[in-house]
Each structure stands twice: as C-alpha cells, then as structure tokens.
Amino acid sequence: MSDFKHIIAKRKRQDFLFNIVGILCTLVGILTLGALLADLLIDGLVRINWTFLTSFPSRFAERAGILSSWVGTLLIMIVTAATAVPLGVAAGIYLEEYARRNWVTNLIEINIANLAGVPSIIYGLMALSLLVYQFRLGQSVLTGGLTLAFLILPIVIVATREALRTIPQGIREAAYALGSTKWQVVRHHLLPYSLGGTMTGIIIALSRAIGETAPLITIGALTFIAFLPPPPIKGQAPFVSFEWLTSPFSVLPIQMFNWVSRPDQDFVVNAAGAGLVLIFVTLLLNAIAIAIRYRVRKRIKW
Amino acid sequence: MEEIPSLQHPVAAAADLAQHSPPAETPSARRRLSRLKERFIEALLFLAAFSSVAITLGIVGTLVYESSTFFAHVSIREFLTAPLWTPLFSPPRFGIMPLVMGTLVTTAVALAVALPIGTVVAIYLSEFAPVRVREVIKPALELLSAVPTVVYGYFALQFMSPLLQKVFPGLPTFNMLSAGVVMGIMIIPYVSSLSEDAMRAVPMSLREGAYAMGANRIITAIRVVYPAALSGIVASYILAISRAIGETMIVAIAAGMQPNLTLDPREPAATITAFIVQVSLGDLPHGSIGYQSIFAAGVTLFIMTLIFNILGYILRKRFREVY
Numbered sequence: 001m002s003d004f005k006h007i008i009a010k011r012k013r014q015d016f017l018f019n020i021v022g023i024l025c026t027l028v029g030i031l032t033l034g035a036l037l038a039d040l041l042i043d044g045l046v047r048i049n050w051t052f053l054t055s056f057p058s059r060f061a062e063r064a065g066i067l068s069s070w071v072g073t074l075l076i077m078i079v080t081a082a083t084a085v086p087l088g089v090a091a092g093i094y095l096e097e098y099a100r101r102n103w104v105t106n107l108i109e110i111n112i113a114n115l116a117g118v119p120s121i122i123y124g125l126m127a128l129s130l131l132v133y134q135f136r137l138g139q140s141v142l143t144g145g146l147t148l149a150f151l152i153l154p155i156v157i158v159a160t161r162e163a164l165r166t167i168p169q170g171i172r173e174a175a176y177a178l179g180s181t182k183w184q185v186v187r188h189h190l191l192p193y194s195l196g197g198t199m200t201g202i203i204i205a206l207s208r209a210i211g212e213t214a215p216l217i218t219i220g221a222l223t224f225i226a227f228l229p230p231p232p233i234k235g236q237a238p239f240v241s242f243e244w245l246t247s248p249f250s251v252l253p254i255q256m257f258n259w260v261s262r263p264d265q266d267f268v269v270n271a272a273g274a275g276l277v278l279i280f281v282t283l284l285l286n287a288i289a290i291a292i293r294y295r296v297r298k299r300i301k302w
Numbered sequence: 303m304e305e306i307p308s309l310q311h312p313v314a315a316a317a318d319l320a321q322h323s324p325p326a327e328t329p330s331a332r333r334r335l336s337r338l339k340e341r342f343i344e345a346l347l348f349l350a351a352f353s354s355v356a357i358t359l360g361i362v363g364t365l366v367y368e369s370s371t372f373f374a375h376v377s378i379r380e381f382l383t384a385p386l387w388t389p390l391f392s393p394p395r396f397g398i399m400p401l402v403m404g405t406l407v408t409t410a411v412a413l414a415v416a417l418p419i420g421t422v423v424a425i426y427l428s429e430f431a432p433v434r435v436r437e438v439i440k441p442a443l444e445l446l447s448a449v450p451t452v453v454y455g456y457f458a459l460q461f462m463s464p465l466l467q468k469v470f471p472g473l474p475t476f477n478m479l480s481a482g483v484v485m486g487i488m489i490i491p492y493v494s495s496l497s498e499d500a501m502r503a504v505p506m507s508l509r510e511g512a513y514a515m516g517a518n519r520i521i522t523a524i525r526v527v528y529p530a531a532l533s534g535i536v537a538s539y540i541l542a543i544s545r546a547i548g549e550t551m552i553v554a555i556a557a558g559m560q561p562n563l564t565l566d567p568r569e570p571a572a573t574i575t576a577f578i579v580q581v582s583l584g585d586l587p588h589g590s591i592g593y594q595s596i597f598a599a600g601v602t603l604f605i606m607t608l609i610f611n612i613l614g615y616i617l618r619k620r621f622r623e624v625y
Contacts, residue, residue: 022426119548211450
C-alpha cells in the first residue's frame with residue numbers, strides 16, 4: 001500500500017515538474033519578445049521625432065530620416081495589395097467552390113503548398129530575371145510590389161479557402177433553391193459572410209510583406225535614396241499619374257539594414273528608430289487582424 | 303422560368319436585374335446570357351488559381367535558365383567539391399560548399415533551439431495549460447513570427463552577440479551562434495502552434511485510455527499523444543527547417559559575410575542567402591559572373607528546401623494515423 005502511494009506521489013511530481021518546464025520554455029519566447037522590444041526602445045526612442053519621419057537619409061546620422069523609405073513601403077504595399085488580394089481571393093473561391101476533383105486541381109493545390117515553402121529570396125531572384133530584365137519593368141515600385149504579391153499569394157489563397165470552408169453548406173443550398181446561379185451565391189452570400197476571415201488573412205499577409213527585405217534587395221532596391229517618387233495626383237488634367245510605378249525606391253527594412261550594417265554607433269541608433277517604426281506597424285496590423293478574428297468569431301453563430 | 307434574385311438586398315437585387323436586362327427580351331435569351339456570364343466568371347477564377355502554377359514555372363524556369371549559363375563555364379564537379387567560394391575575386395573559385403556549410407550550421411543551431419522548446423511548449427499548451435492561459439499565450443507566441451526578420455538581425459547583433467560573448471569569451475561580434483539562436487527563437491511558433499494543433503486533434507478517448515491504465519499526464523503526452531500526432535508534428539518540424547534554411551536577413555546581419563568552411567558555430571560565416579544579399583547590394587551588371595553566381599547559389603538553396611519538403615511529404619504520409 002505504501003508502495004502505491006509512493007508511485008502516485010512520484011507521478012504527480014513528474015507532472016508538476018513538466019508543468020514548470022513548460023512554463024519556462026514558453027517564457028523563453030515571451031521574454032525574448034519583451035527583450036527585443038525593450039532593446040529597440042532603449043536604443044531608438046531618442047530618435048523618434050517629427051524630423052526623423054520627414055527627412056531623407058543623410059551622411060550625418062542625426063539629420064538622417066526615413067521619409068523616402070516609409071513612402072516607398074507604402075507605395076509597394078499599394079501595388080502588392082492591389083495584385084495579391086483580387087488574385088488570391090479569386091483563386092481561393094475557384095479552388096473551394098468551383099474546382100472539380102481532377103488532376104489540374106490537384107496540381108494547383110500541391111503547387112500552392114509548395115510555394116509557401118519556397119524561401120522569399122528565391123522570389124527575388126525570379127523577379128530579378130523575369131520582371132526586371134525579361135519584361136523590362138526595371139528596378140521599380142511596380143517590380144517590388146509584384147514580387148511581394150507573388151510571395152504572399154499562397155497566404156491569401158489559404159486564408160480565403162479557410163474562411164469559405166467555415167460557411168455551412170445549408171447557406172449555399174438555400175440560395176440555389178431560390179434560383180441563384182453559382183456566381184450569385186458567391187457574390188451575395190459567400191463573399192460577405194467570409195469577409196472577416198479573409199480580411200484577417202490579408203492583413204497578416206500584408207504585415208509579413210512589410211517586413212520582407214531580402215527579395216527587394218535582390219531585385220535592386222536602393223539603400224540610399226534622397227528623392228520621392230512623383231506624386232500620383234497632378235495639378236492639371238488628367239489629374240492622376242502612374243509615373244510613381246516606374247520610380248526607383250527604398251523600403252523601411254532596407255533602410256534599417258543599411259544603417260545596422262554600418263560600424264558607426266550613431267547609425268545603429270537610427271536603425272533602432274527605423275526598427276521601432278517597423279515593428280509598431282507590423283504589431284498594429286497583427287492586433288487589427290486578431291481583433292477582426294475575435295469579433296467575427298463572436299458575432300457569427302451558424 | 304424567371305430568375306429569382308434570392309436573399310438579396312432589394313437595391314442590390316434591382317441593380318443586378320438592371321445589369322443583365324437590356325438585350326434580354328425573352329427569358330431564354332436572358333438565361334443564355336446569364337449562363338455565358340457564369341462561364342466567363344469561372345474561367346477568370348480558374349486563371350487566378352492557375353497563376354500560382356505560373357509563378358512556380360517562373361521560379362523553376364528562371365533558375366534553370368540563368369544558372370545554365372553559369373554551369374556552362376563552371377563544371378558541376380568544381381561547384382560541388384572546390385573548398386573556396388570567391389566568384390568576384392581573381393582568380394575566381396566556385397566551390398559552393400563553404401556557403402552550404404554556413405547554411406547548415408546556422409540551421410542546426412536554430413533547430414537545436416526551436417525543436418525542443420517548440421515541442422515542449424506545444425505539449426504544455428495542449429495537455430497542461432488551462433484554456434485561458436492557452437488563449438493568451440498562443441497568439442502572443444505567434445507574434446514572434448510576425449516580427450520582421452531585419453529587426454531580429456538587429457537584435458542578434460546588438461543584444462544576443464554581446465550576451466553570448468559573456469558566456470564564450472573571445473566570441474567574435476559576427477558569429478553563426480547568435481544568428482542561429484535568434485533564428486531558432488523566431489521559428490518556435492512555427493513548431494509550437496502547428497504541433498499543438500496536431501496534438502489537440504488527437505481524440506480524447508486515447509488519453510482517457512491511458513489515464514485509465516494509470517498513466518499520468520506527462521506519460522500520456524509522451525507515449526500516447528505525441529506518437530498519435532506525429533504526422534502533424536513532423537510537418538511542423540519540416541516547415542521550421544525550410545524557414546531556417548531560407549532565412550536571410552538575420553544571418554546577413556549577424557553571421558558575417560565571409561564564406562568560411564567550418565563546423566564551429568562560434569565562427570563567422572556566410573550562408574547561401576547572405577551571399578545573394580551581399581552580391582545584390584553591389585552594382586550587378588546583367589549577365590556578369592556575379593549575376594550568374596547568385597542564381598547558381600539560388601538553385602542550390604531551392605534544391606535544399608525542395609529535398610526537405612519532399613522528405614516531409616513522405617514522412618507525413620508514413621506517420622499518418624486516421625481516427
């Protein structure tokens with residue numbers, strides 16, 4: 001009998017010990033995140049002010065700013081979103097609602113799974129050869145935006161499919177029973193109902209694209225640029241201009257990379273400042289995505 | 303038969319009717335038009351889905367095309383066996399092994415951090431943690447993989463290196479160890495989240511069986527749940543390996559840029575990805591040997607990740623359990 005108690009006590013102790021180990025391992029991740037934020041704040045907070053946001057890069061660390069790089073990031077994101085969102089959502093709808101089970105569908109599905117595992121720098125190499133030189137798009141905002149759009153396309157497709165999959169079959173059947181065509185079902189029911197899930201995926205994908213550095217370096221984004229692309233809105237008719245698409249660019253992570261690889265400690269402070277802006281934007285986007293997911297989950301009860 | 307605008311907002315329904323009414327005088331003409339429209343939309347959607355295949359073809363095509371000019375004047379034998387990688391010096395040497403070793407060493411360090419910690423976290427979250435703790439911890443950990451990698455590079459160079467220098471005196475500022483450790487922490491959520499999903503999908507009855515036999519939680523987790531979820535867990539490990547091999551900015555910033563044929567993670571060394579970044583930063587005339595060499599490096603990287611992805615596919619099939 002005492003043997004038995006002994007065994008039980010031992011097993012409970014094992015469980016307790018693992019509980020501690022589990023909490024410690026979890027803390028490794030959480031504490032690193034905390035240390036990273038603290039490190040950036042301590043190093044870079046002094047640099048965060050209006051001049052930093054509205055100045056061009058400079059040879060002098062105190063005068064250097066991130067104006068051209070955040071404008072570049074913004075423009076690239078516009079191109080990326082305008083390409084990846086319609087393409088990815090359409091592909092997701094096709095695969096989930098239209099595709100017949102045949103080898104073409106299988107090929108597309110295996111292909112998307114594999115694309116998600118391709119290193120981002122490989123997309124950069126592809127864009128360098130194909131977009132920059134074959135299609136002669138140059139080392140422009142358009143090339144950069146398309147490159148990142150290709151990169152996040154699998155994420156958008158998967159998110160769209162998952163969002164569509166949560167809609168009960170009964171909704172589709174009800175709409176068909178009332179005489180809707182397939183596209184009407186998609187357009188008036190499935191798209192609106194899956195909007196929350198799709199939006200979450202799109203925002204997460206864009207936050208990933210904002211932080212991407214390697215593919216843009218590969219296609220030849222500039223590390224030092226002291227002018228802005230031409231504005232999209234003009235004073236005279238036709239009032240809009242797409243010249244900015246062909247402009248050379250830099251983006252925030254490349255600016256940060258450029259500063260962090262300099263030996264001068266003053267520029268490292270700039271790097272931390274740029275890092276703070278970058279991490280603020282990505283964490284903000286992730287928070288928005290989590291908030292949308294939470295609200296959707298709460299609101300919709302099938 | 304009239305088409306019934308079902309369950310729509312009245313305004314949207316009216317707009318929809320107005321849209322395809324003008325040429326449609328008879329119901330049958332209208333139906334034909336509507337069928338045409340449906341066909342057209344389906345074709346468009348198919349093209350969108352097929353664009354992903356076009357991207358893959360683009361990747362494989364450009365890699366093969368651009369590196370074929372490289373391999374026209376560098377033999378594959380030299381590429382795989384020469385101990386030096388100095389494509390931009392004279393005389394140039396084209397041995398990819400130093401870069402491959404750099405990639406493998408940083409990957410090994412990252413996995414030594416991410417696999418044990420990620421697995422323990424997954425077991426903890428799936429089998430031990432209260433639901434409310436899990437609901438908070440899981441998204442918090444996932445933020446780790448949302449941080450831009452260039453920020454991790456900064457962290458590895460400015461925080462992890464000085465920290466590790468206290469443990470290993472004489473550690474150079476640029477070294478594979480700190481880059482690898484930070485990379486490992488970055489990929490913890492890939493392992494923990496996916497493994498946890500896999501473990502939670504294991505049916506409760508298996509656990510209850512183990513408990514009924516007198517097993518405690520940890521024994522149940524290790525002997526019953528982990529093997530039952532192995533297919534999903536292996537998938538998460540493979541994803542982590544792919545991420546580590548392809549990771550660029552952390553190693554480009556913190557591991558150094560010199561190709562270095564070594565197994566010692568305390569030394570600086572360039573990885574395949576770091577080399578591509580380094581060359582791309584310079585002026586890169588189209589068709590020059592520097593331009594070709596990054597595609598040769600890219601092919602190597604692509605094949606390495608492909609091997610792991612195929613391996614993962616095989617292992618996943620092998621360990622699949624169906625309940």
